[in-house]
Amino acid sequence: MSDIPRILLLGDSVRINYQPHVARLLDDEANRVVGSVENCQYDLYSLSSLDINLIVDPPIK
Numbered sequence: 001m002s003d004i005p006r007i008l009l010l011g012d013s014v015r016i017n018y019q020p021h022v023a024r025l026l027d028d029e030a031n032r033v034v035g036s037v038e039n040c041q042y043d044l045y046s047l048s049s050l051d052i053n054l055i056v057d058p059p060i061k
Contacts, residue, residue, distance in 0.1 A: 004031040010046050012039060 007030045009015045009022065015035050023033035036046070 004029070006031045007033045009033065009035050011036075 007022070007026060009019055019033060019035050023030075026033060036049070038049070038052075
């Protein structure tokens, strides 16, 4: 496992648009910039789904 961090971005519409830009900006500093596996819906749902998002390794979009 790499010492370079993997970045998980939460959110939906804003995250979807910013994720490729963040990935490019952090190219040398982060192993992967990934987004939520499914719709984040609301804050409590996002927090309760963190374990799923941290375990699953979705492809970069």
